Amino acid sequence: MININGLAVEPIIGLEIHVQLATRTKMWCGCKRAFGAEPNSRVCPVCLGLPGALPVMNRRAVELAVRTALALNCRTAGFTTWDRKSYYYPDLPKNYQISQYDRPLSYGGVFEFPFANRISRVRIIRAHLEEDAGKNVHDFPGCSAVDLNRAGTPLLEIVSEPELHSADQTREFAVQLHRLVRYLGVSEANMQEGQMRFEPNINLRILKDGEIYTTPIVEVKNLNSFRALHGAVACEITRQVEGWQETGVVATTGNKSNRGWDDEREATVAQREKEEAHDYRYFPDPDLVPLELDEAWVAELKEHMPELPIPRTERFISEYKVPASDAPALVDDRATADLLDQAAEFGGDKSTLAKHFLSFWARHANERGTPIADLGISSKHLAELARLQCEGTINATATAQVADQMIARVAHRFSGGGHESSSESEHPAEAKLSPRAIAEQLGVLQSRDEDQIATWVEQALASNQKAVQDAISNQKKLKAARGFLTGQVMTISGGQADPKMVGALIEEKLAEIGQSKV
């Protein structure tokens, strides 16, 4: 319950999500899925709905749908059917959409995600497969055009129970779902290209004088961004409270309405209502045979399910010791998260690796507009760099310098051409990327030569007698003096001395001097 205009209000929000599946070809034909191609260049008799053409199911689409369903903890139907949903629209060449009506591919799931320091639990009513429509284009004076490149693209429709209660929570649900489908590799989920679209249905329970009033349900169609989704929900909550205060109209069967989102005005707007209630006249598509999902196949898909983003985030927080606020940055891109895990397997210190990923690797990735996984640095070298720093072979500044060099050499290797083979063995080009070799060339390896360090320490002590005196005679000043002396040694060594060894030797020397004074 939230308070709006002095009323106790509980928003009730359900979400329908359409996800275009990342198949090579369309749902019912061999046309390639393509965004931005020449209009009507990715079409054939089947997706044009020409007389006599027949659909043939894309098995890969079913696999991607089942994997998503499993990740949403849905039950998969052993027997599922294809139905025709009839309505006339120019972007729908057959004037029916092949969808699934009473026997969806999957149903009865639940999706959990952290929100506001708690776990939100939203039940999934169903997730079914259908085909996308084409696009009506209104760019021409005096006429409209239809581009059917998108017609027949496989679409997964996910329907949640109305168990979300705020705009923030709805957006978080959408964000997590977006991350999930990208993680599973079932969709590129590029929002600008309309590969993931949201349709929230929103109404309110308003408590007044011990009575509960329920406002009419509004469905906001076709939202293409998290921002629009959040804005539409927030706007509806306010609008419905005000509307109810003005009119007192409550939900009845038949007064559900559709609205659109005006991005410029940042408000939902009424859509022209159809003259009559929609009757889609669903019936089983006689051109397709019912689909029986093999249990063993589903079990196999389940077994090969990757670690999902939410549990992985939790694991990264505990294993890699990263702050909760930084963890999503490591998890978001699955290949990058996989790379991090692989580097850890190569023996890189986890916490150090995570710090590298969040600092300089992230910076390089941002500069190139790619995920870290695409920087071209192998997990082995990532691990080696972390190990060098951890063992004290190079210091933090040098670590970042080595990383810069690694990136520069990768870039050189790629631009040089002819060296793109990525064989497992350490290729000469690969060897050039070795962090240890780079550190040597840069001269940033820290010295562990005890005699050399002892000489540097003696030089430092000799030229800083005051600090030596402070350290020996004044317990209060000991710490500061020791720090100062360590700094001096590092300066003399040009940063190459191993700070741990320096500390130990200074302590030893100070003790010696103290002893001789007594």
Added chain:
Amino acid sequence: MLERDVMGKMETATTIAAHVAAGRRKAVAVCHEALGRIEDRDPRFRAFLEVTPDYARPRAARVDADLAAGKPAGPLAGVPLAIKDNICTTFGHTTCGSKILKGYVSPYNATVIDRIEAAGGVLVGKTNLDEFAMGSSNENSAYFPTRNPWNTDCVPGGSSGGSAAAVAAGLVPLALGSDTGGSIRLPAAFCGVVGMKPTYGRVSRYGLVAYGSSLDQIGTLAANVEDAALLLTVISGQDPRDSTSVDHPVPHYCEELRDAKLAGLASGLRIGVPAEYFGAGLESETRAAVEAALDVYRRLGARTVEVTLPHTPYAIATYYLVAVSECSSNLARYDGVHYGHRTAHPRNIIDLYSSSRNEGFGAEVKRRIMLGTFALSAGYHDAYYNKALKVRRLIKDDFDRAFEQCDVLAGPTSPTPAFRFGEKLDNPLAMYLADIYTIALNLAGMPGISIPCGFSETGLPIGLQLMAPVFGETVLLQAARLYERETEWYLRRPPVTS
């Protein structure tokens, strides 16, 4: 071979293919003769919506050239064929006998077309039909009605009336039709030719313009059983483009008809006679001809068995729910937006849809679209469509039970021979009853064949219908051939007058 040569000027497809393969005849010459016959005789019957000599002649030349180059002869080498105009071809137009597809050219060939051409067949044109295959008389063609070659005052039957008439009139030895509720068998009976509807799923529907998708099946119209078997062998088999086509072995049906295969077959054959197919409404001449045919089988040593198909009375009602429901959805795509007829001055998108459809579709098609839309609509869906599916199941169960007692079923194809033009036009129900014996088989998905079994006093052909279980094409053709071998009805041809 001799008996076939008495059939007038046209040879059988089997003979043509053998001659062309052996180099005794040129496909070009065969094609030229067929085109000449069409030019001479078709104006009286108007079996063809479109004749395509410019496509056919080079194809025939290609067949000759391939043979001359030593390529193996296909089973249909040089055989001229006619195609019902609801089967998509890249040559000519594909109109479905409808104004809404006037001028429509398909960018692709139906699978059956590719298979026929790969087998050396030469396609000479597209034949007339009731609009979108909806009708039993050919009177629903938006262009003109085809006439029955036996009596031009009578209908050829429908909906594959053009294909049946083309074969009956001796224009081509073979034609393709489609059968949703009897559309091959009824015109075959009315025109005195052999018409076969295969098992649902036997032949690819890819490129067959859909009417009732769960009932539609492409089949053959031929002058004799052997030719029917020849064409069936070519067009059968699973097609990756049609999910409802079935992966079931395709025998060489012609081989199954060899005398050696037929020897001794009759004595073991059990022929089911369904009581429901001999009830009220069956004209006496037809009944007598069919009973005489049963006597022929008995004389050959076959056993006739009384069987019952108790749900037969519900077949027409069930069909006219299932077929029209599917049709209302299948024909939704003809909307004036993407192809086909578009109204001249639409006021808005709704008007574009409704005026284009109103102008483009004929009365019977509109009637069925409206019936189907109603049957699928909310609140009526359960009472009509879902109920029909349940009854369809019962009808199929009837056949399954009957086939426990027999190998094939036999009965009339139609209650009467061909009727006169206009006779049933004002009474759709009377028209629908012409299909009373053919419709149930489509609901059951089983194969059936109509073969000539006599003539009425007025000289009109009468058809004997044989039916077999799913994928029982072999026994069906064998049973048909057993009868054909004993009789000469199939050799009779309408008088040739130019």
